[in-house]
Amino acid sequence: MGTPYLALDRAKLEANIHRLRSRLGGTTLRPHLKTAKSVEVARLLFDGGTGPITVSTLAEAEAFADAGFTDILYAVGFSPDKLDRVRALRDRGVDLVVLLDSVDQVVPGIPALIEVDCDGHRGGIVPGDPVALDIARALGDELRGVLTHAGESYFADSPDALAAAAEQERQAAVAVADELRRVGHEVSVVSVGSTPTAHFADDLTGVTEVRAGNFVFFDLVMAGIGVCRVDDLALSVVTTVIGHRRAKGWILTDGGWMATSRDRGTARQRVDQRYGLVAKIDGGLYPDLLMADASQEHGILALREGSTATLPDLPIGTRVRILPNHACATAAQHDEYQLGNGERWHRVRGW
Amino acid sequence: MGTPYLALDRAKLEANIHRLRSRLGGTTLRPHLKTAKSVEVARLLFDGGTGPITVSTLAEAEAFADAGFTDILYAVGFSPDKLDRVRALRDRGVDLVVLLDSVDQVVPGIPALIEVDCDGHRGGIVPGDPVALDIARALGDELRGVLTHAGESYFADSPDALAAAAEQERQAAVAVADELRRVGHEVSVVSVGSTPTAHFADDLTGVTEVRAGNFVFFDLVMAGIGVCRVDDLALSVVTTVIGHRRAKGWILTDGGWMATSRDRGTARQRVDQRYGLVAKIDGGLYPDLLMADASQEHGILALREGSTATLPDLPIGTRVRILPNHACATAAQHDEYQLGNGERWHRVRGW
Numbered sequence: 001m002g003t004p005y006l007a008l009d010r011a012k013l014e015a016n017i018h019r020l021r022s023r024l025g026g027t028t029l030r031p032h033l034k035t036a037k038s039v040e041v042a043r044l045l046f047d048g049g050t051g052p053i054t055v056s057t058l059a060e061a062e063a064f065a066d067a068g069f070t071d072i073l074y075a076v077g078f079s080p081d082k083l084d085r086v087r088a089l090r091d092r093g094v095d096l097v098v099l100l101d102s103v104d105q106v107v108p109g110i111p112a113l114i115e116v117d118c119d120g121h122r123g124g125i126v127p128g129d130p131v132a133l134d135i136a137r138a139l140g141d142e143l144r145g146v147l148t149h150a151g152e153s154y155f156a157d158s159p160d161a162l163a164a165a166a167e168q169e170r171q172a173a174v175a176v177a178d179e180l181r182r183v184g185h186e187v188s189v190v191s192v193g194s195t196p197t198a199h200f201a202d203d204l205t206g207v208t209e210v211r212a213g214n215f216v217f218f219d220l221v222m223a224g225i226g227v228c229r230v231d232d233l234a235l236s237v238v239t240t241v242i243g244h245r246r247a248k249g250w251i252l253t254d255g256g257w258m259a260t261s262r263d264r265g266t267a268r269q270r271v272d273q274r275y276g277l278v279a280k281i282d283g284g285l286y287p288d289l290l291m292a293d294a295s296q297e298h299g300i301l302a303l304r305e306g307s308t309a310t311l312p313d314l315p316i317g318t319r320v321r322i323l324p325n326h327a328c329a330t331a332a333q334h335d336e337y338q339l340g341n342g343e344r345w346h347r348v349r350g351w
Numbered sequence: 352m353g354t355p356y357l358a359l360d361r362a363k364l365e366a367n368i369h370r371l372r373s374r375l376g377g378t379t380l381r382p383h384l385k386t387a388k389s390v391e392v393a394r395l396l397f398d399g400g401t402g403p404i405t406v407s408t409l410a411e412a413e414a415f416a417d418a419g420f421t422d423i424l425y426a427v428g429f430s431p432d433k434l435d436r437v438r439a440l441r442d443r444g445v446d447l448v449v450l451l452d453s454v455d456q457v458v459p460g461i462p463a464l465i466e467v468d469c470d471g472h473r474g475g476i477v478p479g480d481p482v483a484l485d486i487a488r489a490l491g492d493e494l495r496g497v498l499t500h501a502g503e504s505y506f507a508d509s510p511d512a513l514a515a516a517a518e519q520e521r522q523a524a525v526a527v528a529d530e531l532r533r534v535g536h537e538v539s540v541v542s543v544g545s546t547p548t549a550h551f552a553d554d555l556t557g558v559t560e561v562r563a564g565n566f567v568f569f570d571l572v573m574a575g576i577g578v579c580r581v582d583d584l585a586l587s588v589v590t591t592v593i594g595h596r597r598a599k600g601w602i603l604t605d606g607g608w609m610a611t612s613r614d615r616g617t618a619r620q621r622v623d624q625r626y627g628l629v630a631k632i633d634g635g636l637y638p639d640l641l642m643a644d645a646s647q648e649h650g651i652l653a654l655r656e657g658s659t660a661t662l663p664d665l666p667i668g669t670r671v672r673i674l675p676n677h678a679c680a681t682a683a684q685h686d687e688y689q690l691g692n693g694e695r696w697h698r699v700r701g702w
Contacts, residue, residue, distance in 0.1 A: 002409075002432060002702060034647055056609075056648045058353070076648045077593035079605055080668050081353060101594055104667050122649055123594045123603050151646065242428035243452055243474045252474050254430055258407075259702075262613035262680055295502065296385055296679055297407045297427045298473055316455050317431050328647055329613055332684070335701060350686060351355060351610075 003240040003319060004259035006334035008345065012234035013216055017045055020198060020215050027204050030054050030073060030191065032213030035328045037348040038337065039067040041216055054211045058085045063348040065094045072096050073191070075147065075211070077115065077123055078105050086110060097144055097189075101125050106138040113147040113189060114139075114180075118172035119165070121151030127175035136185045145189025145208070146180070148173045153196040157225040157270065166201035169194070174206035196227050217327035220273045221265035235331060236279065236321035238338075239299055241314045251314050253291075253299040260294060260322055263329035275299065279321040286312050291322050354591040354670060355610035357685035359696065363585035364567055368396055371549060371566050378555050381405050381424060381542065383564030386679045388699040389688065390418040392567055405562045409436045414699040416445045423447050424542070426498065426562070428466065428474055429456050437461060448495055448540075452476050457489040464498040464540060465490075465531075469523035470516070472502030478526035487536045496540025496559070497531070499524040504547040508576040508621065517552035520545070525557035547578050568678040571624045572616035586682060587630065587672035589689075590650055592665045601643075602652040602665050608645040611673055614680035626650065630672040637663050642673050 021029060031045050034056035042053060042064060052071040055061045061072050062085070070093060074086070078098040089096045090110070100106065101115040101124050114135050117124030125132045136143050153165035169192045177187040192201075193211030195218075204210070217235040218228040239255030257275070266273040275291035278301055288307035293300040299322065303309055314320065324330035331337075337345040372380060382396050385407035393404060393415060403422040406412045412423050413436070421444060425437070429449040440447045441461070451457065452466040452474050465486050468475030476483045487494050504516035520543045528538040543552075544562030546569075555561070568586040569579040590606025608626070617624040626642035629652055639658035644651040650673065654660055665671065675681035682688075688696040 002436070003430075004702060076605060077603060079354075079591045079593045081591055085353070102667065105593075117596075120599070122646060122651070123596065240430045240432055242430045242456075245468075245474065248471070252428060254427060257614075257680065258683060262615075262677075263608075264613070295473060300473070316453065326613075329608065332609060351353060 001338055003238050004255035005238050005338050006331060006336070007236050007238050007321065008337035008339055009234045010339055012232060013041070014044065016215055016218060016228075016232060016234060020212060023199065024210055027207065028052060028209040030209045030211050031216070032056070032075065032193070032211050033060055033064065035213040035331065036216050037331070038345050039063065040345040042067065042069065045216070052209065054213070057351045058082060058089070059350045060348050061089055061094070061096060065089055065092065070094050073113070074098050077101065078107075078112070080107070083107060083110075099147060100135065102131070103134050103138045106135065106142075109142070111142045111144050112139055113145050113191060114143070114176065116146050116148040116172050116176045118148040118169045119150055119152040121149070124148065125176065127172050127179070132176050132179060133183060136180050143180070143185055143187070145187045145191065146173050146176045147189070147191040149211070150192070150194045150197045153194050154221065154225070155268070156196060159200060159226060162196050162200035162225070162227070163202055166197035167203065169197050170201065170203065170205070170207055177206065195222060196225060199227050214327055217331070219265075219327040219330070220276060220323060220325050221269065224266050224269040224271060224273070230277065230285070230323065233323050235327050236323055237276075237330060238281065238319055238321055241316050241318040241320070243316065249302050249311055251301040251311070253301060253320065254297065255299045255322060256297040257294040258296050259333055260291065260299070260324055261326065261329035261333050263324075263326035265325040273325060276322040276324050279323055281319045281321060286320070352689055354589050355606035356589050356689050357682060357687070358587045358589050358672065359688035359690055360585045361690055363583060364392070365395065367566055367569060367579075367583060367585060371563060374550065375561055378558065379403060379560040381560045381562050382567070383407070383426065383544070383562050384411055384415065386564040386682065387567050388682070389696050390414065391696040393418065393420065396567070403560065405564070408702045409433060409440070410701045411699050412440055412445070412447060416440055416443065421445050424464070425449050428452060429458075429463070431458070434458060434461075450498060451486065453482070454485050454489045457486065460493070462493045462495050463490055464496050464542060465494070465527065467497050467499040467523050467527045469499040469520045470501055470503040472500070475499065476527065478523050478530070483527050483530060484534060487531050494531070494536055494538070496538045496542065497524050497527045498540070498542040500562070501543070501545045501548045504545050505572065505576070506619070507547060510551060510577060513547050513551035513576070513578070514553055517548035518554065520548050521552065521554065521556070521558055528557065546573060547576060550578050565678055568682070570678040570681070571627060571674060571676050572620065575617050575620040575622060575624070581628065581636070581674065584674050586678050587674055588627075588681060589632065589670055589672055592667050592669040592671070594667065600653050600662055602662070604650040604652060604671065605648060606650045606673060607648040609647050610684055611642065611645060611650070611675055612677065612680035612684050614675075614677040616676040624676060627673040627675050630674055632670045632672060637671070
């Protein structure tokens with residue numbers, strides 16, 4: 001396999017899935033496949049079978065429908081130009097449910113969840129806003145329930161802050177569900193979730209399902225806020241050393257931002273990991289070595305500023321692994337996952 | 352065409368090509384196709400024919416070879432794991448030339464350019480370093496010449512600074528070429544270039560070819576340093592309004608970082624354009640409207656901080672264009688260009 005390529009550690013992937021499933025116990029997990037975009041990963045999430053899933057694009061919905069998944073939540077606000085493809089999926093027997101937060105978006109015959117805003121992160125209706133009742137009335141029998149996503153939990157960086165974000169997420173969703181029930185609506189779905197809150201929620205009372213996506217792979221942003229350990233990261237970008245600038249303390253590789261993405265999520269965290277940590281091809285980090293900078297097809301490896309470690313001697317041709325800031329963004333730069341046993345798993349692309 | 356998609360304005364593309372060709376006069380242009388990664392764009396660069404090109408991956412080299420391009424420079428440092436594919440291209444009659452900056456990288460039978468470092472940006476040999484002579488000796492008849500790239504010119508932001516970067520680029524390449532010639536080597540290629548320096552070089556004495564890639568599309572980073580006008584930008588991401596948060600002054604769209612990339616190159620410039628400027632679908636900017644933030648499949652449009660403009664009224668379903676920070680990164684998020692006449696042009700992907 002020529003470098004750069006996207007490597008997936010199946011043992012870590014399976015351990016990550018098992019950890020969250022154990023934590024949730026009997027609560028339904030509706031994994032968000034926007035991170036993995038892979039039928040093989042989706043099947044592993046359900047022990048080889050199918051189950052309820054979340055998607056971020058209709059391209060994902062169509063690919064997972066082709067693979068036998070029939071209970072699909074399309075968790076990005078619905079716009080009318082998508083209607084034909086939504087209808088086509090429903091017509092082939094997929095229970096595709098859309099998301100909306102305004103009366104304008106209601107389409108007869110298309111079941112929907114009402115998006116609830118629990119932390120000001122993006123869209124949705126805040127608890128107490130009567131618009132939720134207007135939407136529910138417009139939806140009638142097509143109202144399935146409510147959904148919220150604690151997007152701000154990615155910036156919570158202590159166990160207490162993460163647990164608080166999870167509780168705030170739960171309370172917002174349950175509050176709007178209760179408002180709707182009080183005026184007679186049936187609310188069968190109360191959907192919450194994000195990778196951080198799913199791993200720190202102490203109480204899921206009133207919640208019917210939990211969504212999370214990133215957790216299958218994890219990344220340095222998740223490790224930075226304490227949701228996982230660096231050793232749990234299942235994804236890495238394998239690159240080859242192509243040169244040295246010894247006077248500058250640089251090792252150059254053939255993996256630039258095209259292979260890692262431009263995502264530098266850790267730049268806003270306590271420890272900035274630049275474009276990623278550098279691990280040996282057989283595992284184990286090179287002490288204090290970072291992918292410090294990137295151009296399109298070049299990576300620059302260098303020691304962390306202030307480090308007293310010694311730059312490792314990596315001759316031209318040496319392969320190393322870059323552990324990414326943000327698994328969703330890094331994976332999107334690639335068309336497939338390379339497994340240790342030689343298998344290649346395809347990724348869904350586009351919209 | 353469902354949103355988000357990547358739109359390409361052919362008239363602007365052609366004007367951008369014409370402008371640089373006129374500027375260079377008789378000097379050979381060896382366009383860098385790492386930005387466009389498109390056979391159709393490559394052909395437009397040569398009036399429908401073929402010509403000397405630069406690529407950043409062997410996947411590009413193979414795709415352009417399939418389209419009839421036979422004079423190809425692979426301008427990323429050479430590593431031995433790529434040797435089979437380089438040989439296969441040469442065996443089918445492509446004059447593929449590689450780039451190197453150490454004796455270790457020399458492979459008998461593979462012609463190469465020596466990479467020169469003109470500004471400390473990345474790899475290469477600085478003028479005066481005797482390693483250039485060692486490499487030339489090791490290459491023997493396979494030495495084609497020297498190459499440099501003024502990567503730091505992307506941070507020059509005045510016409511004088513850009514012209515100085517171009518002159519520094521020229522001088523470094525010519526200096527190493529002269530060092531090699533003094534000891535008897537034939538140096539037929541002296542290759543310089545970057546989009547900023549190609550547009551600001553006053554003197555190309557001693558230079559045999561100029562490389563540039565971004566200029567076919569341009570972007571907000573290039574506009575920010577004065578290499579083009581915003582109106583020259585040939586690429587945009589078309590997205591649809593999917594919601595509003597009026598109290599926050601937000602308009603939500605279905606185009607997130609998956610459609611624009613995470614590249615925020617203007618964050619380091621005098622004017623930070625966030626994820627991009629917002630234009631009407633038929634052209635013309637919305638005053639002070641930015642794509643202020645992004646999650647994977649959501650964009651948040653908002654007025655620039657401190658603006659006294661009024662947030663435009665964009666109902667759900669309205670389409671807008673996002674003008675990107677960095678054309679190379681934004682285009683890489685898509686598999687094709689959508690032209691105004693309905694044509695779709697494919698992009699090369701992978702490595």
